[in-house]
Amino acid sequence: MKLDFSVAVHSLLYLDAHRPNKVSSRELAQSLHLNPVMIRNILSVLHKNGYLIGTVGKNGGYQLEKALAEMNLGDLYDLTIPPTLSYARFITGHSQTDDEVQSSEIAANISETLTDLFTVADRQYRAYYHQFTMADLQADIQHHGHFLAKEHDLES
Amino acid sequence: MKLDFSVAVHSLLYLDAHRPNKVSSRELAQSLHLNPVMIRNILSVLHKNGYLIGTVGKNGGYQLEKALAEMNLGDLYDLTIPPTLSYARFITGHSQTDDEVQSSEIAANISETLTDLFTVADRQYRAYYHQFTMADLQADIQHHGHFLAKEHDLES
Numbered sequence: 001m002k003l004d005f006s007v008a009v010h011s012l013l014y015l016d017a018h019r020p021n022k023v024s025s026r027e028l029a030q031s032l033h034l035n036p037v038m039i040r041n042i043l044s045v046l047h048k049n050g051y052l053i054g055t056v057g058k059n060g061g062y063q064l065e066k067a068l069a070e071m072n073l074g075d076l077y078d079l080t081i082p083p084t085l086s087y088a089r090f091i092t093g094h095s096q097t098d099d100e101v102q103s104s105e106i107a108a109n110i111s112e113t114l115t116d117l118f119t120v121a122d123r124q125y126r127a128y129y130h131q132f133t134m135a136d137l138q139a140d141i142q143h144h145g146h147f148l149a150k151e152h153d154l155e156s
Numbered sequence: 157m158k159l160d161f162s163v164a165v166h167s168l169l170y171l172d173a174h175r176p177n178k179v180s181s182r183e184l185a186q187s188l189h190l191n192p193v194m195i196r197n198i199l200s201v202l203h204k205n206g207y208l209i210g211t212v213g214k215n216g217g218y219q220l221e222k223a224l225a226e227m228n229l230g231d232l233y234d235l236t237i238p239p240t241l242s243y244a245r246f247i248t249g250h251s252q253t254d255d256e257v258q259s260s261e262i263a264a265n266i267s268e269t270l271t272d273l274f275t276v277a278d279r280q281y282r283a284y285y286h287q288f289t290m291a292d293l294q295a296d297i298q299h300h301g302h303f304l305a306k307e308h309d310l311e312s
Contacts, residue, residue, distance in 0.1 A: 002246035006270055010248045013262045031263070032248050090158035092166045092188050106169045106297060107187070113296040114162055116303045123307070125281045140269040141262060147272045151279070 004080040007034060007042050012051065012071065012134055013141070015064045022061025042080070049079060068138055074130025083126070087118045160236040163190060163198050168207065168227065168290055169297070171220045178217030198236070205235060224294055230286025239282070243274045 010032055015023055025043055029036040043062060047054045051071065054062045091114045092107075131150075140146035166188055171179055181199055185192040199218060203210045207227065208218045247270045248263075287306075296302035 002243070002274070003248075006247050006266075009270070010262065010266055013266070017262060034248065087158070091162050092159075092190065106166065106173060109297040109300070110162075110166055110169070112300055113293060113303075114165070116296065116300065117293070118158070120303050120307045121281060121284045124284045125277060128277045128280045137269060137273070140272065141265040144265070144268055144272065147269075147276050151276045 002081060004042060005077055007032065007038065008046060008076055008080045009134065009137055011039070011043065011046070012064065012068070013138060015052070015062060016068055016138070019064060022055065022059070022063055024061045045079060068134035071134040072130060073132040073134060073137065074126055076134070077126060077129040083122055087115050090118070091115065158237060160198060161233055163188065163194065164202060164232055164236045165290065165293060167195070167199065167202070168220065168224070169294060171208070171218060172224055172294070175220060178211065178215070178219055180217045201235060224290035227290040228286060229288040229290060229293065230282055233282060233285040239278055243271050246274070247271065
């Protein structure tokens with residue numbers, strides 16, 4: 001869900017603000033007011049994917065491995081909110097009692113058609129995030145309006 | 157949810173295939189294998205918004221008011237899946253115990269930044285659907301690949 005993405009970007013911004021210190025998952029959980037288990041799960045994903053260096057033990061903690069400008073926002077979105085593999089629960093089913101030719105054609109084919117439509121729409125949606133890096137997110141935090149201004153550029 | 161959109165477009169295609177007959181909500185519910193209450197709720201929204209002519213009573217039923225090419229797919233998406241008004245549950249909260257300047261700036265501003273990001277992303281997502289009409293959906297049902305081909309046009 002979207003919260004995982006928010007937690008990931010908030011954690012990365014926090015770690016960036018605390019460079020070069022090590023930050024424990026406990027400190028992050030307290031700062032974000034979130035369940036430590038959730039924080040640890042998300043940090044573990046970021047760690048596995050090379051965003052963080054982590055050490056365990058008494059003086060352990062996490063540090064950023066890369067600069068914010070090297071972290072693509074779309075990559076983080078894909079990592080924390082994987083694409084839907086099946087749209088089955090969003091699509092009306094095939095009707096077996098419907099014996100009219102034209103109606104059967106609709107019922108037999110609507111699932112593939114809507115799956116294609118939703119799949120392409122989702123890819124376009126993700127392409128939006130891929131235009132940005134974590135440095136853009138930091139810029140918007142410092143001066144709101146960065147993403148809104150980019151939208152106007154796209155339209156004009 | 158997305159199912160409402162699927163049910164709406166499936167119903168419109170069914171009514172189109174049965175022109176000029178009147179179709180009852182019961183017949184539609186049976187054909188789509190869905191709860192009649194759900195079908196009636198969605199038909200009611202389509203009726204209120206001028207997509208259908210409906211008559212009640214013994215020989216009552218629904219008929220299409222417009223051609224498929226006059227029904228914009230984005231309008232149908234907005235009607236059945238309204239934009240999220242608040243992203244609050246997807247965004248990490250403000251930390252009141254965090255007294256470091258840099259961290260506070262993040263905590264105090266991340267909600268507005270992520271709301272802007274999600275809002276623009278959602279508008280771009282909806283713009284995708286607005287490129288098409290129900291006639292495109294019908295074309296894809298008759299020959300799959302219509303939406304996938306359009307995606308390649310966008311990329312090249």
